[in-house]
Amino acid sequence: MGFVARLIGKARRSSPWLLHFDCGSCNGCDIEILACLTPVYDLERFGVVNVGNPKHADILLVTGTVNQRNRQVLAVLFEQMAKPGVVVAIGACALSGGVFREAPNVLGGVDRVIPVDVYVPGCPARPEAIIDGVLLALEKFREKE
Amino acid sequence: MAGTVLPFGPQHPVLPEPLHLNLTIEDEIVVAAMPAFGYVHRGLEKLADIRDFRQMIQVVERVCGICSMIHALTYCQGLEELLGVEPPRRARFLRVIWSELHRLHSHLLWLGLFADAMGFESLFMQLWKIRERIMDINEATAGNRVILSVNVIGGVRRDLDAGQTGWLLTELAEVEKGINALGRTILSDYTVQQRTRGKGVIGGRQALEFGCVGPMLRASGVSQDIRLLGYAAYGELDFAPVVEQDGDCHARCRVRFAELGQSIDLIRQALAKLPAGDLSVPVKGRPEGETVVRAEQPRGECLYYIKANGGRFLERLRIRTPTFANIPALTAMLPGLELADVPVVLLSIDPCISCTER
Amino acid sequence: MSIAADSISCVELCRAVAACKEKGCRFVTITCVGADSAGAELLYHFDRELALSHLRLTVSGDEVPSISGIYAAAFLVENEIQDQFGLVFTGLAPDYRRTLFLDGQESPPPFRRDRGPDQGE
Ligand code: SF4
Numbered sequence: 001m002g003f004v005a006r007l008i009g010k011a012r013r014s015s016p017w018l019l020h021f022d023c024g025s026c027n028g029c030d031i032e033i034l035a036c037l038t039p040v041y042d043l044e045r046f047g048v049v050n051v052g053n054p055k056h057a058d059i060l061l062v063t064g065t066v067n068q069r070n071r072q073v074l075a076v077l078f079e080q081m082a083k084p085g086v087v088v089a090i091g092a093c094a095l096s097g098g099v100f101r102e103a104p105n106v107l108g109g110v111d112r113v114i115p116v117d118v119y120v121p122g123c124p125a126r127p128e129a130i131i132d133g134v135l136l137a138l139e140k141f142r143e144k145e
Numbered sequence: 146m147a148g149t150v151l152p153f154g155p156q157h158p159v160l161p162e163p164l165h166l167n168l169t170i171e172d173e174i175v176v177a178a179m180p181a182f183g184y185v186h187r188g189l190e191k192l193a194d195i196r197d198f199r200q201m202i203q204v205v206e207r208v209c210g211i212c213s214m215i216h217a218l219t220y221c222q223g224l225e226e227l228l229g230v231e232p233p234r235r236a237r238f239l240r241v242i243w244s245e246l247h248r249l250h251s252h253l254l255w256l257g258l259f260a261d262a263m264g265f266e267s268l269f270m271q272l273w274k275i276r277e278r279i280m281d282i283n284e285a286t287a288g289n290r291v292i293l294s295v296n297v298i299g300g301v302r303r304d305l306d307a308g309q310t311g312w313l314l315t316e317l318a319e320v321e322k323g324i325n326a327l328g329r330t331i332l333s334d335y336t337v338q339q340r341t342r343g344k345g346v347i348g349g350r351q352a353l354e355f356g357c358v359g360p361m362l363r364a365s366g367v368s369q370d371i372r373l374l375g376y377a378a379y380g381e382l383d384f385a386p387v388v389e390q391d392g393d394c395h396a397r398c399r400v401r402f403a404e405l406g407q408s409i410d411l412i413r414q415a416l417a418k419l420p421a422g423d424l425s426v427p428v429k430g431r432p433e434g435e436t437v438v439r440a441e442q443p444r445g446e447c448l449y450y451i452k453a454n455g456g457r458f459l460e461r462l463r464i465r466t467p468t469f470a471n472i473p474a475l476t477a478m479l480p481g482l483e484l485a486d487v488p489v490v491l492l493s494i495d496p497c498i499s500c501t502e503r
Numbered sequence: 504m505s506i507a508a509d510s511i512s513c514v515e516l517c518r519a520v521a522a523c524k525e526k527g528c529r530f531v532t533i534t535c536v537g538a539d540s541a542g543a544e545l546l547y548h549f550d551r552e553l554a555l556s557h558l559r560l561t562v563s564g565d566e567v568p569s570i571s572g573i574y575a576a577a578f579l580v581e582n583e584i585q586d587q588f589g590l591v592f593t594g595l596a597p598d599y600r601r602t603l604f605l606d607g608q609e610s611p612p613p614f615r616r617d618r619g620p621d622q623g624e
Binding site for chain 2: 021022023024025026027028029030031032034035038039040064065067069070073098099100102103104105106123124126127
């Protein structure tokens, strides 16, 4: 590995950026993720930064169920992420479909479409659980690098 | 550059949710806006076919996590009407308290996101810091931060004891102090005014024609608040709708800001009048017939149509949520704006897409 | 218990809705109560100063005249009913052609009671 590549790798490991995508969630998990990024829980102290652009992101946080339409968006986002990326599925919906499992326009959990590295249960997942999940994702990310 | 179509969303930095807009722009000016949906659609009304009418409470709570308690409240009120039961007085007051806590956390959440859409990140952080106190109250009183699950058909499941009441009041005083300290920034900061005054204007008549509800309607000078129907215990409390005349983003901001104070006041009134008694009445039998119920959510009027045929499952459950009513007005508000103002105007209706699509 | 609603037919619909608009009613929403091969039942809800009024429309067949020309806001809910129940609103603008939430014609409308002879429940 060249010097520049090593430098970039080191920088990414110590400050991975995250992207949040809401598939078909009820917002319960989304607002908990946002709450994690605000002063009381402050996820940013671990070096992660929330970004809006998938091309800058190392960690993808997904909430909610997958349906026919958003599966394409999800697949594209995953495709555009910096490699190697880590995917964290948050909330019962993202794991299996949760309460909406039998609804007509629900395909199931996120792992139907993209590979998931960390599963965070809860409906909604508590901020502590989300922080835990992101920390686990950081570890996985370092392994993958 | 005549008529370039610019896709806005579904994944966009200012939107926590996937709303998609097709904006037709000429130079920097929006000439037409057409919303597109389907990214959050689940079809959960259909679940009424396979979940019985009691289990449906858990499903309707998850129509929208932000106003979950009020969704369950509306649903339970509808079924109580069909089953002919009257919840105890204490339960009705407790419902008001949790409803207003929801309104507080939702409005703080919105004000924060709105500040973020303008690029005012420190204000966003401050508002969400205050909001955490409300979330703590929710957790202490109901056991969960977001989805409270306190409603059952015939009453509520949780009670407040005397110790909690006192603590709740001191927390609320802190929240009020925090809000008042930020009030000047939110309402009269130069940048905030520049970004919001005169943007996305909709007049009272037009708002009514587009079927707008809630703070949208009230910011355009129409005094309408479903809480005035007096459901739960609102009939015994003293309040008047907050109305502003300008109909622009700043007016909507002012309405929601003033409603924060109103909610705190309503909680105090309800706590002062909280009667002793049971939490719920036993419910027997199966619902039969049809009914329409309404309640005021943080975003406006929410309407449930429930039809039952005496079986375990409801025949039809239809949920018309406030954002569903507010979105058509966007097609009239966005044209004529500069592209840079679109996120602010879009957020000013307080869009909740998971409500809209269900 | 049922709700008090004026029963109307397709031909009277537009006139009745226009009369509501004259009175200054706010259009609340349309509820499709149910639809199958025999026809459909729709409820139109209006609000005037916190008092609700309803119109009940029964149609035989799939076609319903659109009221989006009278109340522009109706386009969203009419498109939703097209998606869910497979009804067709004539004169609807803008028409998403059953792609508001779902991806068009190939899937049977999920809320219809009869799914056709081959997909019956
Ligand atoms: S897991 Fe629960 S809280 Fe989270 S998005 Fe799904 S329904 Fe909402």
